[in-house]
Amino acid sequence: MIAMSKRILIVDDEKDIVEAIANILTLEGYAILKAYRGYEAVKTAVNEKPDLVILDVKMPIMDGMDTLHELRQKGFKKPVIIISGHGDIKTAVEAVRLGAFDFLEKPLSRNGLLIAVQNAVKTTAEQEPTEPGSRNEIIGRDPAFIQCLRVAERIAPTTAPVLITGDTGTGKEVVARYIHEYSKRKKNFVEVNCAAIPDELIESELFGHMKGSFTGAIADKTGKFVAADGGTLFLDEIGDMSLKTQAKVLRAIQEKIIIPIGSNTPISVNVRIISATNKNLAQEIEENRFREDLFYRLNVIELRMPSLSERKSDIPLMADHFATISGKENGLKQAQFTDDAKTLLAERDYPGNVRELKNLVERIVVISQKSTISMEDVKMILDNRFDIPGEDFQEKADLPAPPSPSETDFFKINSLKEFRDRIERLFIIEKLKQNGFNISRTAEIMETPRSNLYKKLEQYDIDVKELEAYYGKEI
Protein backbone atom coordinates (compact mmCIF):
# COMPACT_ATOMS: atom_id res chain seq x y z
CA MET A 1 0.00 0.00 0.00
CA ILE A 2 2.71 2.47 0.97
CA ALA A 3 5.24 3.46 -1.60
CA MET A 4 8.41 2.94 0.39
CA SER A 5 10.71 4.66 -1.99
CA LYS A 6 8.82 7.94 -2.50
CA ARG A 7 10.94 10.90 -1.43
CA ILE A 8 9.45 14.05 -0.02
CA LEU A 9 11.12 17.41 0.43
CA ILE A 10 9.76 19.42 3.36
CA VAL A 11 10.37 23.17 3.30
CA ASP A 12 9.61 25.48 6.20
CA ASP A 13 11.63 28.08 8.04
CA GLU A 14 10.29 26.73 11.33
CA LYS A 15 12.39 23.73 12.24
CA ASP A 16 9.76 22.31 14.58
CA ILE A 17 7.23 22.09 11.81
CA VAL A 18 9.66 20.39 9.46
CA GLU A 19 10.42 17.86 12.18
CA ALA A 20 6.77 17.24 12.99
CA ILE A 21 5.89 16.59 9.37
CA ALA A 22 9.00 14.49 8.88
CA ASN A 23 8.08 12.30 11.85
CA ILE A 24 4.61 11.59 10.56
CA LEU A 25 5.79 10.82 7.04
CA THR A 26 8.80 8.74 8.11
CA LEU A 27 6.44 6.50 10.06
CA GLU A 28 4.48 5.98 6.88
CA GLY A 29 7.59 4.85 5.08
CA TYR A 30 8.44 7.93 3.04
CA ALA A 31 12.04 9.11 2.68
CA ILE A 32 12.49 12.70 3.82
CA LEU A 33 14.58 15.61 2.59
CA LYS A 34 14.55 18.95 4.45
CA ALA A 35 15.12 22.58 3.61
CA TYR A 36 14.65 25.73 5.70
CA ARG A 37 14.86 28.41 3.02
CA GLY A 38 13.37 28.82 -0.45
CA TYR A 39 16.65 28.98 -2.36
CA GLU A 40 17.89 25.95 -0.44
CA ALA A 41 14.69 24.10 -1.42
CA VAL A 42 15.17 24.91 -5.09
CA LYS A 43 18.73 23.61 -5.00
CA THR A 44 17.75 20.39 -3.25
CA ALA A 45 14.77 19.83 -5.55
CA VAL A 46 16.90 20.25 -8.66
CA ASN A 47 19.68 17.99 -7.40
CA GLU A 48 17.70 15.32 -5.60
CA LYS A 49 14.50 15.25 -7.68
CA PRO A 50 12.06 14.37 -4.90
CA ASP A 51 8.61 12.99 -5.75
CA LEU A 52 6.83 15.70 -3.83
CA VAL A 53 7.58 19.05 -2.19
CA ILE A 54 5.71 20.32 0.85
CA LEU A 55 6.19 24.06 0.94
CA ASP A 56 5.38 26.70 3.53
CA VAL A 57 3.97 29.97 2.20
CA LYS A 58 5.51 32.30 4.74
CA MET A 59 9.28 32.24 4.75
CA PRO A 60 11.89 34.97 4.97
CA ILE A 61 13.92 36.09 1.93
CA MET A 62 12.18 33.90 -0.65
CA ASP A 63 8.61 33.04 0.23
CA GLY A 64 6.62 30.00 -0.82
CA MET A 65 5.12 31.62 -3.89
CA ASP A 66 8.53 32.70 -5.18
CA THR A 67 9.91 29.28 -4.46
CA LEU A 68 7.06 27.61 -6.32
CA HIS A 69 7.65 29.91 -9.25
CA GLU A 70 11.37 29.24 -9.23
CA LEU A 71 10.83 25.48 -9.04
CA ARG A 72 8.59 25.54 -12.09
CA GLN A 73 11.06 27.81 -13.90
CA LYS A 74 13.79 25.28 -13.28
CA GLY A 75 11.61 22.58 -14.80
CA PHE A 76 10.58 20.84 -11.59
CA LYS A 77 7.29 19.18 -12.52
CA LYS A 78 6.44 17.05 -9.50
CA PRO A 79 3.55 18.03 -7.25
CA VAL A 80 3.91 20.73 -4.64
CA ILE A 81 1.68 20.98 -1.59
CA ILE A 82 1.45 24.41 -0.05
CA ILE A 83 1.16 24.94 3.70
CA SER A 84 -0.57 28.14 4.56
CA GLY A 85 -0.90 29.80 7.89
CA HIS A 86 -4.01 31.33 9.21
CA GLY A 87 -5.06 34.20 7.00
CA ASP A 88 -3.17 33.40 3.86
CA ILE A 89 -5.71 31.02 2.39
CA LYS A 90 -6.06 33.47 -0.50
CA THR A 91 -2.39 33.01 -1.28
CA ALA A 92 -2.80 29.26 -1.04
CA VAL A 93 -5.68 29.27 -3.50
CA GLU A 94 -3.61 31.44 -5.80
CA ALA A 95 -0.77 28.94 -5.48
CA VAL A 96 -3.09 26.13 -6.50
CA ARG A 97 -4.07 28.21 -9.45
CA LEU A 98 -0.40 28.54 -10.37
CA GLY A 99 -0.01 24.81 -10.35
CA ALA A 100 0.41 23.73 -6.75
CA PHE A 101 -1.27 20.39 -6.23
CA ASP A 102 -3.08 21.14 -3.01
CA PHE A 103 -2.91 23.29 0.06
CA LEU A 104 -3.08 22.54 3.75
CA GLU A 105 -3.98 24.95 6.46
CA LYS A 106 -2.03 25.28 9.70
CA PRO A 107 -2.39 23.77 12.23
CA LEU A 108 -1.89 20.63 10.20
CA SER A 109 -3.87 17.53 11.00
CA ARG A 110 -2.16 14.18 10.62
CA ASN A 111 -4.97 12.76 8.50
CA GLY A 112 -5.26 15.79 6.27
CA LEU A 113 -1.52 15.67 5.65
CA LEU A 114 -1.49 11.97 4.86
CA ILE A 115 -4.45 12.13 2.48
CA ALA A 116 -2.96 15.07 0.62
CA VAL A 117 0.44 13.36 0.38
CA GLN A 118 -1.05 10.06 -0.78
CA ASN A 119 -3.10 11.79 -3.43
CA ALA A 120 -0.12 13.79 -4.60
CA VAL A 121 2.36 10.95 -4.99
CA LYS A 122 -0.26 8.69 -6.49
CA THR A 123 -1.43 11.02 -9.21
CA THR A 124 2.02 12.03 -10.41
CA ALA A 125 2.25 9.16 -12.82
CA GLU A 126 -1.37 8.97 -13.85
CA GLN A 127 -2.44 12.55 -14.08
CA GLU A 128 -2.58 13.63 -17.69
CA PRO A 129 -3.69 17.23 -17.66
CA THR A 130 -6.30 17.98 -20.28
CA GLU A 131 -4.73 19.85 -23.12
CA PRO A 132 -5.36 23.58 -22.93
CA GLY A 133 -7.80 24.83 -25.52
CA SER A 134 -9.56 21.52 -25.85
CA ARG A 135 -13.29 21.13 -25.46
CA ASN A 136 -12.87 19.17 -22.26
CA GLU A 137 -10.75 21.66 -20.43
CA ILE A 138 -12.30 22.78 -17.16
CA ILE A 139 -12.28 26.53 -16.77
CA GLY A 140 -12.53 28.44 -13.52
CA ARG A 141 -10.36 30.31 -11.05
CA ASP A 142 -12.94 31.76 -8.76
CA PRO A 143 -12.29 30.57 -5.19
CA ALA A 144 -15.89 29.29 -4.98
CA PHE A 145 -15.17 27.00 -7.91
CA ILE A 146 -11.56 26.10 -7.05
CA GLN A 147 -12.79 24.99 -3.66
CA CYS A 148 -15.21 22.62 -5.42
CA LEU A 149 -12.50 21.15 -7.60
CA ARG A 150 -10.18 20.68 -4.64
CA VAL A 151 -12.87 18.82 -2.73
CA ALA A 152 -13.57 16.75 -5.85
CA GLU A 153 -9.89 15.83 -6.14
CA ARG A 154 -9.58 14.93 -2.52
CA ILE A 155 -12.56 12.64 -2.45
CA ALA A 156 -11.85 11.17 -5.89
CA PRO A 157 -9.72 8.24 -4.70
CA THR A 158 -12.28 7.14 -2.12
CA THR A 159 -15.35 5.02 -2.87
CA ALA A 160 -17.68 7.36 -1.00
CA PRO A 161 -20.86 8.16 -2.95
CA VAL A 162 -21.04 11.76 -4.12
CA LEU A 163 -24.16 13.80 -4.73
CA ILE A 164 -23.59 16.78 -6.99
CA THR A 165 -26.21 19.47 -6.73
CA GLY A 166 -26.54 22.84 -8.40
CA ASP A 167 -28.61 24.71 -10.94
CA THR A 168 -28.91 23.71 -14.54
CA GLY A 169 -25.78 24.18 -16.63
CA THR A 170 -23.40 24.70 -13.69
CA GLY A 171 -21.13 21.83 -14.72
CA LYS A 172 -22.41 18.92 -12.66
CA GLU A 173 -21.59 16.41 -15.33
CA VAL A 174 -18.24 18.05 -15.97
CA VAL A 175 -17.30 17.58 -12.31
CA ALA A 176 -18.63 14.02 -12.18
CA ARG A 177 -16.26 13.11 -15.00
CA TYR A 178 -13.47 15.01 -13.31
CA ILE A 179 -13.90 12.96 -10.13
CA HIS A 180 -13.74 9.79 -12.16
CA GLU A 181 -10.59 10.95 -13.91
CA TYR A 182 -8.93 11.71 -10.61
CA SER A 183 -10.03 8.47 -9.00
CA LYS A 184 -8.01 5.32 -9.07
CA ARG A 185 -10.95 3.66 -10.77
CA LYS A 186 -9.58 3.36 -14.23
CA LYS A 187 -12.47 1.28 -15.47
CA ASN A 188 -15.51 2.76 -17.15
CA PHE A 189 -17.41 5.91 -16.44
CA VAL A 190 -20.96 4.83 -17.14
CA GLU A 191 -23.72 7.37 -17.35
CA VAL A 192 -27.44 6.86 -16.90
CA ASN A 193 -29.79 9.74 -17.43
CA CYS A 194 -32.65 8.80 -15.14
CA ALA A 195 -34.94 11.44 -16.62
CA ALA A 196 -34.47 10.29 -20.19
CA ILE A 197 -35.27 6.59 -19.79
CA PRO A 198 -38.93 5.55 -19.56
CA ASP A 199 -39.86 3.89 -16.33
CA GLU A 200 -40.63 0.50 -17.94
CA LEU A 201 -37.10 0.32 -19.28
CA ILE A 202 -35.00 1.72 -16.49
CA GLU A 203 -34.69 -1.47 -14.49
CA SER A 204 -33.47 -3.40 -17.47
CA GLU A 205 -31.12 -0.51 -18.25
CA LEU A 206 -29.66 -0.50 -14.73
CA PHE A 207 -29.64 -4.19 -13.90
CA GLY A 208 -29.76 -5.90 -17.28
CA HIS A 209 -32.02 -8.75 -18.35
CA MET A 210 -31.94 -12.30 -19.64
CA LYS A 211 -33.11 -13.26 -23.08
CA GLY A 212 -36.83 -14.03 -23.08
CA SER A 213 -37.48 -12.51 -19.66
CA PHE A 214 -40.11 -10.21 -21.15
CA THR A 215 -41.58 -9.51 -24.58
CA GLY A 216 -38.92 -7.81 -26.60
CA ALA A 217 -36.01 -9.22 -24.62
CA ILE A 218 -34.50 -10.94 -27.61
CA ALA A 219 -31.01 -11.21 -26.19
CA ASP A 220 -29.24 -10.97 -22.85
CA LYS A 221 -28.50 -7.40 -21.87
CA THR A 222 -25.77 -6.19 -19.54
CA GLY A 223 -26.99 -3.58 -17.11
CA LYS A 224 -25.20 -0.33 -16.31
CA PHE A 225 -24.27 -1.47 -12.80
CA VAL A 226 -22.32 -4.37 -14.26
CA ALA A 227 -20.88 -2.20 -17.04
CA ALA A 228 -19.58 0.17 -14.37
CA ASP A 229 -18.04 -2.59 -12.24
CA GLY A 230 -14.66 -1.36 -11.06
CA GLY A 231 -15.52 2.09 -12.33
CA THR A 232 -17.99 4.88 -11.75
CA LEU A 233 -21.75 4.86 -12.26
CA PHE A 234 -23.10 8.34 -12.86
CA LEU A 235 -26.82 8.55 -12.07
CA ASP A 236 -27.76 11.84 -13.67
CA GLU A 237 -31.05 13.59 -12.84
CA ILE A 238 -31.53 11.21 -9.94
CA GLY A 239 -34.39 13.39 -8.69
CA ASP A 240 -36.47 12.14 -11.61
CA MET A 241 -36.21 8.47 -10.74
CA SER A 242 -39.50 6.79 -9.79
CA LEU A 243 -40.03 5.55 -6.24
CA LYS A 244 -40.19 1.97 -7.45
CA THR A 245 -36.80 2.18 -9.13
CA GLN A 246 -35.38 4.07 -6.16
CA ALA A 247 -36.17 1.07 -3.96
CA LYS A 248 -34.25 -1.26 -6.28
CA VAL A 249 -31.30 1.09 -6.57
CA LEU A 250 -31.14 1.42 -2.81
CA ARG A 251 -30.94 -2.33 -2.48
CA ALA A 252 -28.25 -2.59 -5.11
CA ILE A 253 -26.17 0.02 -3.34
CA GLN A 254 -26.65 -1.46 0.12
CA GLU A 255 -25.96 -5.03 -0.84
CA LYS A 256 -23.50 -4.38 -3.68
CA ILE A 257 -25.37 -7.07 -5.58
CA ILE A 258 -27.69 -6.89 -8.54
CA ILE A 259 -29.96 -9.47 -10.15
CA PRO A 260 -30.72 -9.06 -13.84
CA ILE A 261 -34.39 -9.31 -14.77
CA GLY A 262 -35.32 -12.93 -15.43
CA SER A 263 -32.23 -14.27 -13.72
CA ASN A 264 -31.82 -15.78 -10.31
CA THR A 265 -28.08 -15.48 -10.14
CA PRO A 266 -26.99 -12.42 -8.19
CA ILE A 267 -23.95 -10.60 -9.52
CA SER A 268 -21.74 -8.75 -7.11
CA VAL A 269 -20.62 -5.36 -8.29
CA ASN A 270 -18.13 -2.78 -7.09
CA VAL A 271 -19.21 0.60 -8.33
CA ARG A 272 -18.62 4.12 -7.17
CA ILE A 273 -21.87 6.04 -7.37
CA ILE A 274 -21.94 9.68 -8.34
CA SER A 275 -25.39 11.16 -8.68
CA ALA A 276 -26.54 14.58 -9.76
CA THR A 277 -29.70 16.60 -9.66
CA ASN A 278 -30.87 20.17 -9.97
CA LYS A 279 -33.89 19.40 -7.84
CA ASN A 280 -34.05 20.19 -4.18
CA LEU A 281 -34.04 16.67 -2.80
CA ALA A 282 -34.97 17.77 0.72
CA GLN A 283 -38.18 19.13 -0.72
CA GLU A 284 -38.71 16.03 -2.84
CA ILE A 285 -38.41 13.95 0.32
CA GLU A 286 -40.85 16.23 2.09
CA GLU A 287 -43.34 15.67 -0.69
CA ASN A 288 -42.78 11.91 -0.73
CA ARG A 289 -41.23 11.81 -4.14
CA PHE A 290 -37.79 10.81 -2.98
CA ARG A 291 -36.77 8.15 -0.46
CA GLU A 292 -34.96 9.55 2.51
CA ASP A 293 -32.92 6.38 3.03
CA LEU A 294 -31.67 6.52 -0.56
CA PHE A 295 -30.84 10.18 -0.11
CA TYR A 296 -28.57 9.40 2.85
CA ARG A 297 -26.88 6.64 0.88
CA LEU A 298 -26.15 8.91 -2.07
CA ASN A 299 -25.33 12.03 -0.16
CA VAL A 300 -22.31 10.86 1.83
CA ILE A 301 -20.40 13.70 0.20
CA GLU A 302 -22.31 16.62 -1.22
CA LEU A 303 -20.75 18.87 -3.80
CA ARG A 304 -22.73 21.96 -4.56
CA MET A 305 -21.79 23.59 -7.84
CA PRO A 306 -21.85 27.37 -7.59
CA SER A 307 -24.03 29.11 -10.12
CA LEU A 308 -22.36 31.52 -12.51
CA SER A 309 -23.67 34.50 -10.53
CA GLU A 310 -21.62 33.25 -7.56
CA ARG A 311 -18.46 33.14 -9.64
CA LYS A 312 -18.78 36.15 -11.91
CA SER A 313 -15.01 36.58 -12.01
CA ASP A 314 -14.85 33.46 -14.19
CA ILE A 315 -17.03 34.93 -16.93
CA PRO A 316 -14.26 36.73 -18.87
CA LEU A 317 -12.05 33.65 -18.65
CA MET A 318 -14.81 31.42 -19.91
CA ALA A 319 -15.74 33.87 -22.65
CA ASP A 320 -12.16 33.67 -23.94
CA HIS A 321 -12.09 29.92 -23.71
CA PHE A 322 -15.39 29.33 -25.50
CA ALA A 323 -14.48 31.95 -28.11
CA THR A 324 -11.21 30.15 -28.85
CA ILE A 325 -13.04 26.87 -29.29
CA SER A 326 -15.74 28.20 -31.55
CA GLY A 327 -13.19 30.33 -33.37
CA LYS A 328 -11.33 27.16 -34.26
CA GLU A 329 -14.52 25.56 -35.44
CA ASN A 330 -15.08 28.51 -37.69
CA GLY A 331 -11.58 28.59 -39.02
CA LEU A 332 -10.61 31.88 -37.43
CA LYS A 333 -6.96 32.22 -36.50
CA GLN A 334 -8.09 33.49 -33.18
CA ALA A 335 -11.39 34.69 -31.82
CA GLN A 336 -10.96 37.06 -28.93
CA PHE A 337 -13.10 39.53 -27.09
CA THR A 338 -11.85 43.00 -26.35
CA ASP A 339 -11.76 43.83 -22.64
CA ASP A 340 -14.89 45.98 -22.73
CA ALA A 341 -16.72 43.24 -24.61
CA LYS A 342 -15.87 40.88 -21.78
CA THR A 343 -16.98 43.41 -19.22
CA LEU A 344 -20.31 43.63 -20.98
CA LEU A 345 -20.66 39.86 -20.96
CA ALA A 346 -19.77 39.73 -17.28
CA GLU A 347 -22.52 42.18 -16.40
CA ARG A 348 -25.33 39.99 -17.69
CA ASP A 349 -27.33 37.37 -15.84
CA TYR A 350 -27.13 33.77 -16.93
CA PRO A 351 -30.04 31.74 -15.61
CA GLY A 352 -28.75 28.84 -17.73
CA ASN A 353 -25.29 29.31 -16.17
CA VAL A 354 -22.18 28.05 -17.98
CA ARG A 355 -24.22 26.38 -20.71
CA GLU A 356 -25.98 29.64 -21.50
CA LEU A 357 -22.73 31.61 -21.56
CA LYS A 358 -21.16 29.01 -23.81
CA ASN A 359 -24.09 29.06 -26.24
CA LEU A 360 -24.08 32.84 -26.29
CA VAL A 361 -20.36 33.06 -27.02
CA GLU A 362 -20.60 30.45 -29.75
CA ARG A 363 -23.39 32.41 -31.29
CA ILE A 364 -21.49 35.67 -31.15
CA VAL A 365 -18.42 34.11 -32.75
CA VAL A 366 -20.44 32.47 -35.51
CA ILE A 367 -22.38 35.58 -36.31
CA SER A 368 -19.59 38.12 -36.14
CA GLN A 369 -16.97 35.95 -37.90
CA LYS A 370 -14.24 38.23 -36.57
CA SER A 371 -10.91 37.61 -34.93
CA THR A 372 -11.40 40.44 -32.51
CA ILE A 373 -14.89 40.89 -31.18
CA SER A 374 -15.66 44.31 -29.81
CA MET A 375 -18.25 45.51 -27.33
CA GLU A 376 -20.25 46.87 -30.28
CA ASP A 377 -20.33 43.43 -31.91
CA VAL A 378 -21.60 41.89 -28.70
CA LYS A 379 -24.19 44.61 -28.25
CA MET A 380 -25.49 44.17 -31.75
CA ILE A 381 -26.07 40.49 -31.18
CA LEU A 382 -27.52 40.92 -27.70
CA ASP A 383 -29.95 43.53 -28.94
CA ASN A 384 -31.68 41.36 -31.45
CA ARG A 385 -31.57 38.31 -29.32
CA PHE A 386 -34.81 37.11 -27.80
CA ASP A 387 -33.84 33.80 -26.45
CA ILE A 388 -30.80 31.61 -26.45
CA PRO A 389 -32.01 28.07 -26.69
CA GLY A 390 -30.19 25.61 -24.47
CA GLU A 391 -29.23 22.17 -25.70
CA ASP A 392 -32.44 20.77 -24.22
CA PHE A 393 -34.69 23.03 -26.22
CA GLN A 394 -33.32 22.08 -29.55
CA GLU A 395 -35.30 18.92 -30.12
CA LYS A 396 -38.66 20.72 -30.03
CA ALA A 397 -39.84 19.16 -33.27
CA ASP A 398 -42.70 19.96 -35.64
CA LEU A 399 -42.29 23.74 -35.53
CA PRO A 400 -40.81 25.10 -38.75
CA ALA A 401 -37.06 25.48 -38.34
CA PRO A 402 -36.15 29.05 -37.46
CA PRO A 403 -33.61 30.65 -39.74
CA SER A 404 -30.13 30.02 -38.44
CA PRO A 405 -28.63 32.96 -36.54
CA SER A 406 -26.08 33.61 -39.23
CA GLU A 407 -28.79 33.70 -41.86
CA THR A 408 -30.88 36.34 -40.11
CA ASP A 409 -27.75 38.23 -39.39
CA PHE A 410 -26.70 38.22 -43.01
CA PHE A 411 -29.79 40.27 -43.81
CA LYS A 412 -28.81 42.86 -41.24
CA ILE A 413 -25.75 43.62 -43.32
CA ASN A 414 -26.18 46.63 -45.57
CA SER A 415 -23.06 46.62 -47.62
CA LEU A 416 -23.02 44.25 -50.55
CA LYS A 417 -19.30 43.80 -50.18
CA GLU A 418 -19.49 42.75 -46.57
CA PHE A 419 -22.30 40.36 -47.37
CA ARG A 420 -20.29 38.80 -50.19
CA ASP A 421 -17.19 38.52 -48.07
CA ARG A 422 -18.94 36.74 -45.26
CA ILE A 423 -20.69 34.27 -47.52
CA GLU A 424 -17.48 33.65 -49.40
CA ARG A 425 -15.63 33.00 -46.17
CA LEU A 426 -18.17 30.45 -44.94
CA PHE A 427 -18.19 28.83 -48.37
CA ILE A 428 -14.43 28.40 -48.42
CA ILE A 429 -14.40 26.89 -44.94
CA GLU A 430 -17.11 24.43 -45.91
CA LYS A 431 -15.29 23.40 -49.11
CA LEU A 432 -12.04 22.94 -47.19
CA LYS A 433 -13.87 20.64 -44.78
CA GLN A 434 -15.41 18.68 -47.63
CA ASN A 435 -12.01 18.21 -49.24
CA GLY A 436 -10.05 17.11 -46.22
CA PHE A 437 -8.27 20.49 -45.96
CA ASN A 438 -6.33 19.73 -49.09
CA ILE A 439 -5.81 23.15 -50.60
CA SER A 440 -5.05 22.04 -54.18
CA ARG A 441 -8.13 19.86 -54.29
CA THR A 442 -10.31 22.55 -52.75
CA ALA A 443 -9.08 25.08 -55.27
CA GLU A 444 -9.77 22.66 -58.11
CA ILE A 445 -13.32 21.95 -56.92
CA MET A 446 -13.91 25.67 -56.56
CA GLU A 447 -12.55 26.19 -60.04
CA THR A 448 -10.13 28.83 -58.92
CA PRO A 449 -6.32 28.94 -59.11
CA ARG A 450 -4.55 27.78 -55.99
CA SER A 451 -2.84 31.15 -55.65
CA ASN A 452 -6.23 32.81 -55.49
CA LEU A 453 -7.40 30.47 -52.77
CA TYR A 454 -4.26 31.28 -50.77
CA LYS A 455 -5.00 34.96 -51.18
CA LYS A 456 -8.54 34.44 -49.90
CA LEU A 457 -7.33 32.43 -46.90
CA GLU A 458 -5.08 35.30 -46.02
CA GLN A 459 -7.79 37.89 -46.59
CA TYR A 460 -10.39 36.10 -44.50
CA ASP A 461 -8.04 35.12 -41.74
CA ILE A 462 -8.64 31.41 -42.24
CA ASP A 463 -6.09 29.14 -40.65
CA VAL A 464 -6.25 25.81 -42.47
CA LYS A 465 -3.89 24.05 -40.05
CA GLU A 466 -6.10 24.95 -37.12
CA LEU A 467 -9.23 23.88 -38.93
CA GLU A 468 -7.66 20.60 -39.82
CA ALA A 469 -6.40 20.00 -36.31
CA TYR A 470 -9.84 20.73 -35.02
CA TYR A 471 -11.94 18.67 -37.38
CA GLY A 472 -9.44 15.95 -38.13
CA LYS A 473 -8.64 14.62 -41.56
CA GLU A 474 -11.66 12.44 -42.24
CA ILE A 475 -14.06 13.64 -44.87
Ligand SMILES: Nc1ncnc2c1ncn2[C@@H]1O[C@H](COP(=O)(O)OP(=O)(O)OP(=O)(O)O)[C@@H](O)[C@H]1O
Ligand atom coordinates in the same frame (compact mmCIF):
# COMPACT_ATOMS: atom_id res chain seq x y z
N1 LIG B 1 -15.96 24.85 -15.61
C1 LIG B 1 -16.29 24.62 -16.89
N2 LIG B 1 -15.36 24.80 -17.85
C2 LIG B 1 -15.67 24.59 -19.15
N3 LIG B 1 -16.88 24.23 -19.58
C3 LIG B 1 -17.85 24.04 -18.68
C4 LIG B 1 -17.61 24.22 -17.28
N4 LIG B 1 -18.75 23.97 -16.61
C5 LIG B 1 -19.67 23.65 -17.54
N5 LIG B 1 -19.15 23.68 -18.78
C6 LIG B 1 -19.87 23.42 -20.04
O1 LIG B 1 -21.21 23.89 -19.86
C7 LIG B 1 -22.15 22.96 -20.35
C8 LIG B 1 -23.03 22.48 -19.22
O2 LIG B 1 -22.28 21.67 -18.31
P1 LIG B 1 -22.89 20.33 -17.65
O3 LIG B 1 -23.62 19.52 -18.67
O4 LIG B 1 -21.83 19.66 -16.88
O5 LIG B 1 -23.95 21.00 -16.66
P2 LIG B 1 -25.04 20.33 -15.70
O6 LIG B 1 -24.90 20.99 -14.38
O7 LIG B 1 -24.89 18.84 -15.76
O8 LIG B 1 -26.38 20.80 -16.40
P3 LIG B 1 -27.87 20.17 -16.26
O9 LIG B 1 -28.35 20.47 -14.90
O10 LIG B 1 -28.64 20.89 -17.29
O11 LIG B 1 -27.74 18.70 -16.53
C9 LIG B 1 -21.35 21.86 -21.00
O12 LIG B 1 -21.25 22.14 -22.37
C10 LIG B 1 -20.00 21.93 -20.34
O13 LIG B 1 -18.98 21.48 -21.18
Ligand SMILES: [Mg+2]
Ligand atom coordinates in the same frame (compact mmCIF):
# COMPACT_ATOMS: atom_id res chain seq x y z
MG1 LIG C 1 -26.22 17.42 -16.45
